[in-house]
Amino acid sequence: MSPEIGHYALVLALALALIQSVVPIWGAKQADAVLMGTAGPVALGQFAFVALAFAVLTQAYLVSDFSVENVFLNSHSAKPLIYRISGVWGNHEGSMLLWVLILALFSALVAAFGRNLPLSLKANVLAVQSWITVAFLLFILKTSNPFTRLSPAPFEGRDLNPLLQDPGLAIHPPLLYVGYVGFSMSFAFAVAALIDGKIDAAWARWVRPWALTAWMFLTAGISMGSFWAYYELGWGGWWFWDPVENASLMPWLAGTALLHSAIVMEKREALKVWTVLLAILTFSLSLLGTFLVRSGVLTSVHAFAVDPERGVFILAILVVFIGGSLALYAWRAPMLKQGGIFAPVSREGALVLNNLFLTAACAAVFVGTLYPLALEALTGAKISVGPPFFNWTFGPLMVPLLVVMVFGPFLAWKRGDLYGVAQRLTWALGLGVAAMLAAYATTSGGPVLAPVVIGLACYIIAGSLIEVAERIQLFRAPAATVWSRAKGLPRSAWGTAFAHAGVGVMLIGIVGETAYRQELIVQVRPGQTVSIAGYDLTFEGLFPEEGPNYRDVVARLQVGEGGVPAGVLNPAKRVFTARNMPTTEAALKTRGVSQLYVSPGDPAEDGSIALRLFYKPMVLLIWIGTLFMVFGGMLSLSDRRLRVGAPKPAARRAVAIEAAE
Structure with missing residues (x-):
């Protein structure tokens, strides 16, 4: 598809956005159902044109059309497919087009699924949303056009920022x-x-x-x-x-x-x-x-x-x-x-x-x-x-x-x-205090308040679980009753418990990583062994490797734990050939929710290399906690009560029977 199609699609989307920003709100003011009703179809049309523009830009990246300035500045023919696609939004112009695409998508979703909204409110909401769309479409067309052409077309692109690959x-x-x-x-x-x-x-x-x-x-x-x-x-x-x-x-x-x-x-x-x-x-x-x-x-x-x-x-x-x-x-x-x-x-x-x-x-x-x-x-x-x-x-x-x-x-x-x-909450408080005392007993060094925060995190997790346990009468009612109450408990209640527990899990990860991590910076030669947190790392040497659009110098490290081989780590210094820009590729070894982290420095002429070693206890709990929070949000979003005006199945059956009769 020609990039000009994408540009014209944005112009047409702007025209529809201008209509959507004026006509529905005027219809709401005049109580004119016909004018208010234009908001939905216009919003869907606007989304279709913005989606078309985004598809055109994506195709230009996929086929490496370097006559498009945006593709020339942010892509390369040797770049892997996933980064050709992500390159679409890995720059200012493309990311703004993605911004407007999502904006138009939300308008389209309201237009398609907002049947329960009062007509005047729906019209006003879509009009206000379109005001924002108009502003950003004007911004793209005036200052950030992603479809600007180059003539003559360059033979090769400058590649995407290596940090974004x-x-x-x-x-x-x-x-x-x-x-x-x-x-x-x-x-x-x-x-x-x-x-x-x-x-x-x-x-x-x-x-x-x-x-x-x-x-x-x-x-x-x-x-x-x-x-x-x-x-x-x-x-x-x-x-x-x-x-x-x-x-x-x-x-x-x-x-x-x-x-x-x-x-x-x-x-x-x-x-x-x-x-x-x-x-x-x-x-x-x-x-x-x-x-x-x-x-x-x-x-x-x-x-x-x-x-x-x-x-x-x-x-x-x-x-x-x-x-x-x-x-x-x-x-x-x-x-x-x-x-x-x-x-x-x-x-x-x-x-x-x-x-x-x-x-x-x-x-x-x-x-x-x-x-x-x-x-x-x-x-x-x-x-x-x-x-x-x-x-x-x-x-x-x-x-x-x-x-x-x-x-x-x-x-x-x-x-x-x-x-x-x-x-x-007595049990939750007791568990928090026990966790705090256990942290004081089993850790050395670190801030004096770190065990207190661990206790607070365990108190949060336990409190979230106890709240659900009380609502389903866990340990207080027969198993059949508990199961029945658990199935009947609103999903928003489960979602709240998961999200709040996720905060506690994340807090433990934060304390573990910030208060108890170990760090070591060393210069190692081939054959030399360094130790951190019970791990022995033997440096075997530097090995060059070639990627699709980069060169690596890999530092190979044999890892031992308690005298037993525990794998290999390959941190690397990477240079992307198109931009001649170096990046650091850290190597990670996971044990449970903790990680051994190795970051390399620049290799020396004598074959040695500087290494920055970290041991990060419980660090993965930071992101596991956020997953709990997102999952809690998903459970709450699936709660039927958030679908305003959705009739119950029994009510729908009654209406269908009455219509049939």
Whole structure:
């Protein structure tokens, strides 16, 4: 397919987006069902044209059409197939096209499956969503056209950034973008509701599936990015408080608060104003992340663009959407009726406290990330805010949040019994204390508070399990009754338990990796053996290897454990021939949930090489915990109660019988 087809498809998508952004909302204002009904078909057509443009760009990468500038700059004919595909979004222009594709996909999903939505709300939601699409389609067509031609066409491409030629980077950006863009639906629902002036429990239930979907994908995307940085960048860390890492963490924190706030609104019709504000702020933080990555204000391994024109354009988008939505909120929010009243000690109170800590933590990350940029813009002074700031501001806010997180599900709505909940959590507290004492007894070195945090993590996991055990009457009722209650327990309850337990599992991994890891930097010669954490590593020498588009110098290490051979590790220094850019390929050996990590330095002329060795106890629990969280989100999303207005099977049968008669 000709790249010009992709360009024209984007122009046609822009035309449909302009129609979708005006006609349905005018129809809602005039109560004209025909005009409101145009939103659905137009949204589907818009998605079809954007999908066509994305397919055209993908084909250009697959066939190595170097007459397309974007393909020339980011591909190579010798590149493996998976990286030709991932190269489509491994650059600024292609990633923005993926961004808009996901945006159009969410609109199409609302158009196709939003049959239970009131017609006016659906029309307004799709119109607001289309406003965002118009802005980003204009941005692509004006500053970031992925279909620009080169004449004459080069014979060969410059290849993709070597750091991005990794399976993790093939998966990480799409997951992250679905999370970022998914929160646009919450934003669209919030703005549409403010336009209508009507927000109730049904609105919260309509918002929750979209917010939960975005949260799940954002969680998975952040986790995948963390794991990629851990094994690919060669420095052995899983989080560095990089500004662009923080840009993904902020909407995740706000989105987590939004999910919990929506629960209160759905159950008790309380926190309406707060829930709407969180929906606006969460997507606003997603837009902020887009600005940080693409404006050139930051230098990062995550950054795509350094063109000031692009930065100004995205800044204008931020001002319009964030400023406009907050102005609408300031105008309409006072008119919204408040919901039910609740006591401070209640499930609502616990969720409010949860929200306060999450938003305070988000504010701390926001200040630490943007303060250096603001200071440089105002005074020209350059400062950096490093991990110590975030550790000492973010960490203390998380501890009380984690304690409250366990209590919340046990408290009753409207008014709870704090003493009764404490009694029910006695076993969880006891297990936490036992885990803390066991950690003190079995570990040496490390921060003195590390065993306390391990105890807290075990308390969280046990509390999550006890909450489910009590609801199904485990050990208190006959097995048949327990099984029946377990099957009848709402999936959202199972999802909450898995997600909360996942936080505890992740916390154990974080403590194990940061507090008890061992590190050794050595220069080794062939035949030399070094030891770390009970492992003996014998360096056999350096061996050159050839890849499809790179050359490796592999350091081969025989690994022994207790005098018994335990495998081979092959860390390497890799040079990609097209860009002549070196990368570090770390080697990992897994034992249970712990890992031996070897990162090589540059080889010396005498055949020796510098090695950085790590032993990372329980490190894999970090990402296993996030998988638990995502799985919990999937269980909650599958809960029938989130499908508003879906009739029960019995009701459907009754309707069918009546129609037949």
